[in-house]
Amino acid sequence: MDERQQKETMMLHDPIKTQSGFEVGGRPQVWRNWSGTVEAKVERMACCASEEQLRDAILNAPAPLRPLGSGHSFTPLVATSGTILDLSAFSGLIDYDPAQCTATIGAGTQLCNLTEMLAGLGQALPNMGDIDKQSIAGALGTATHGSGLGLGAYHTQLRSMRLVDGCGRKRELVASRDQEMIEATGVGLGIFGALTAVTLQNVPSYNLRRKRTMLPIAATLEGFESLMSAHRSTEIFVVPFAKHALIQMLDKTEEAGDYATTAEDEDGIATLKTLRNYLKWFPGLRRTLIGNAMAKLSDEEHVGEWMKIYVTDRRSKFNEIEYHLPFEEGAGALAEIIKLIETRFPQIYFPIEVRSVKKDDFWLSPFYGRDTCSIAVHHGAGEDPSAFFRAAEAVFRRRGGRPHWGKLHTMTAADIAAVYPRFHDAMEVRREMDPDNRFVSPYIEKLLGISR
Ligand SMILES: Cc1cc2nc3c(=O)[nH]c(=O)nc-3n(C[C@H](O)[C@H](O)[C@H](O)COP(=O)(O)OP(=O)(O)OC[C@H]3O[C@@H](n4cnc5c(N)ncnc54)[C@H](O)[C@@H]3O)c2cc1C
Structure with missing residues (x-):
């Protein structure tokens, strides 16, 4: 491919509807997130297939630049009027080490x-x-997690990262060698550069x-x-207006089995919605x-x-707020949310989801320095x-909660600095990696208090 053809590949991208959420049509293109509540008319959609193309886009495409994973965040982290960097071409296995049990993969690889x-x-x-359905870069970028007091979020698995920063520099x-920088940038929100590969x-x-x-709510x-710590992974689902919670416990086993989760939970949500509609x-x-x-x-x-x-299988579309609380605040916060x-708010029919996450050392991780109870x-x-999210958020914030970066919240820079001990250090690293603020959209500017 000559240079002209390469540029065309980068700029004249076929709109994709599925993974990246683009609509077919001419420019400006409209991008929507999974839940359909964040929409952006973007000047340019740069579909980069090599680090050279990515470097070119970072240096020359209209700013603000925002890297895109699979568009599953509820917050407008990806929205921009400038350029969305579609990095789904950085996908697949690059290398692996059976002895160390590590694998290096393209950052745009979908988890499935x-x-x-x-x-x-x-x-x-x-x-x-x-x-x-998320990309691994998107999951790392917002500290996506499962449940388990002995288990960290995805970013705690990071052993190496390749990225192109805001000056177009390729960094590994x-x-x-660079553990501190991995901790500084591993939960990256797409503000330090665009990831191309991770180990x-x-x-x-x-x-x-x-x-x-099933367990009665009081119990x-x-x-x-003890419920949260007795198993490798425990998740609690509290159905509003039921007197019981569903407790899900996962443990490793040597036994064979071929169970795969089905759409049964989806059918349950549909029933709860019908009951809500008739009996609100x-x-x-x-x-x-x-x-x-x-x-x-x-x-x-x-x-x-x-x-x-x-x-x-999460087919019903919803919006979500999730806060990460000091673990010992979990039961009290849950009781308050049930009462709320x-x-x-009798219109709520989705179960409240309660998980735990092991503490870590990543500077922008909501699990930084403390074992966590997450309530969504x-x-x-x-x-x-x-109205409901505002009221729930007040409960979470009163108990020292940190918001999930990818789920709805109203925190801005001063609030975030107050609950993230290494927030200012992370912002210093960001200034060095993106001194011209190429990755700073109006949302990122407000969220992180970046002055131009
Ligand atoms: C149905 C559903 C279920 C969910 N379940 C969970 C759950 O169980 N646990 C949980 O913690 N969260 C969950 N989430 C939230 C979701 O995991 C996060 O919002 C995640 O970030 C989405 O990944 P994505 O690939 O769609 O990233 P996007 O939303 O596209 O992007 C997220 C962030 O990553 C950045 N980014 C993406 N790619 C790159 C790259 N290559 N380089 C640099 N930055 C990049 C973006 O700029 C953005 O800041 C769920 C969301 C939905 C819609």
Whole structure:
């Protein structure tokens, strides 16, 4: 390819609807996130297939530049009027080391492809979140996580990173030499540069046993800390107006099994929505119907391969807010959120999702320096979530919560600096890596307090 053809490949990108959320059409192109609530008319869509093309785009394409993963963040982290950098071409296995159990992969690789690739190598991710549609760079960029007090978020697996920074410099950060820089930039929000490849520390492949049981709310709150710590991974789902919580427990097993999560949870959400629609103003009846139904559900137990047990099918569109609290605040915050929904926001039908995450040392990680209890609340897409989310956020912030970077919140720079001890250090590194603020959109400017 000559230089002209290369530029054309970069700039005249075929709009993609699926992974990156672009609409077919002429310029300016419209990009929307997964839930459809963030929309941006972008001047340029740069689909880069090599580090040279990426460098060219970073130096010459209209700013602000924002790297795109799979568009699954609810916050406008990717939105810009300038250029979206579509990095999905940086995908696939680059190298692996069976002795160290590491794999180097393109940063745009979607998690569903990554899990397949790793399975072929006999490697596995130590933990996963609810879905596998994100890109690995996007998951790292917002500190995406699963559940387990002994398990870190995805970024804690980072052993090396390749990126092109705001000056077009190619940088390679390797843990043995650059651990501090990996900790500074590993939860990157797309503000330090565009990632092209990462090396992950994986674990040997394993099977999981998933147990699900119902527990009365009072017992769930009372035994909260031991419930969360008794298993490799525990997740609590509290259905509003039910008297019970669903407790999901995952543990490693040597047993064989071929269970794969199905759409059953989706059917449950649809039923809860119907009950909400008919019984919103009859909370007593709603409580009785849901409570009785949940109490009758029998315990479940299944065994399957790691990735098939972690991943669920999330087809109902929603918006979400999730805060990461000091672990010891978890039970109190959960009790407050249940009361909030049941007394003031009867329109909520999605279960409250409660997880735990092990502390780490990454400067922009919401798990920095403290074991965490994460609480997420959801609101059907297409319905206005603002009053409920404002009230829930007040509960979380009063208890020292840090927001999930990819989920809705209203924090800006001063609030963030108050709860992230290394926030200012991270901003200093950002200034060095992107001195001309090429990656700074109006949202990033406000979020991080960057002055031009
Ligand atoms: C249905 C659903 C389920 C979810 N479940 C979970 C869950 O279980 N746990 C959890 O923690 N979160 C969860 N999330 C949130 C989601 O994991 C994060 O928002 C994640 O960042 C989305 O990844 P993405 O690839 O779509 O990234 P995007 O949303 O496209 O981007 C996220 C950030 O990464 C940056 N970025 C992307 N690619 C690059 C790159 N190559 N170089 C530099 N920066 C880059 C972007 O600029 C942006 O700042 C869920 C979201 C949805 C919609």
